[in-house]
Amino acid sequence: MHLDDLLAAAAENMTNDLRRRLISHPGELGTAREQIIRDFLTAHLPKRFDVSTGFVFDCNGTISSQLDIVIFDSNVCPRFEIPGGKFLFPCEAVAAVGQVKSSLTSRDAFRSAVDNLVSVKSLDRSANGTAFDSRFNECLSPRENHLHQIFTFIFVCGDALEPDTIAQTILEDAFEIAVEHLPNVTIVLDRYLVTYCCDDGVCPNPMAARGVAIQSSDKPYDVFIRFFLLLGQALNVTRTASLPFWEYLSKYQDIPATVHSSCVDSPPPYLGQRTPRV
DSSP: OOHHHHHHHHHHHHHHHHHHHHHTOTTOOTHHHHHHHHHHHHHHSOTTEEEEEEEEEOTTSOBOOOEEEEEEETTTOOOEEETTTEEEEEGGGEEEEEEEESOBOSHHHHHHHHHHHHHHHTSOTTTTTTOEETTTTEEOOTTTOGGGSOEEEEEEOSOBOOHHHHHHHHHHHTTTSOGGGSOSEEEETTTEEEEEEETTEEESOGGGOSEEEEEEOSSHHHHHHHHHHHHHHHHHHOOOOOOOHHHHTGGGTTOOOOOOOOSSSSSOOOHHHHSOOO
8 A cells, every 4th residue: 555545544533533523413503523533633743733722912911712622831831820711822822713613604703713713813912022942943923924923714514604715715815904913724524624725825814915826636635735734834833932920920020029138248248158057
């Protein structure tokens, strides 16, 4: 058996596995489907990345809308739990986020999902210029470099608009919101994938896009594997940074302190000079 055949079989098995998990919960929508996809991604993505749900924030105190899927670099990302079992994640350590839709049958529903993703992409990942990716030796500058931006996607499990309608909606949105805030990928499971057309071909980078690209196949698993490969590639190249504690905690640096020291000497001696060494 050739390598191409082995990879095709693995792709089909992976897609069928996800499809079986979703079909086995036909009466459950919303959080159940989101959890199924989170569990699937956790099982198949590199172990460096963890998958959760919650909110993303930046050093200026801006918080995103609630997100169905948050993929973060577990090597550098602290999680902050808030009442209700929800989590907050610093944007510098988040690599990708997604919204899961049981169906997507109106332009308003699509734009609502896009708005949630915009709330993440508009965060300041540079941490006022202090966020630094030690792997690539780069300061994060998301407004200039798409590799410094959080990768965003919309994942539709059921009925959806026709792909041409989604493509036209994205083109219209490009006149209303910053192009770097557009979603990188929209996938309708088993049907099609919407991303962009760049000079080098189909790519998920809206900043280099000259148009919107629609991909489909007579093999349903091709669409999902194409999405999975784009997501995996994005995770591999998206820059992440550990929490810039100095920038986040700057407001706590001037908390008043009461000092206890010798009232005889001025300046007071070092503590080690007051204690006889044994």
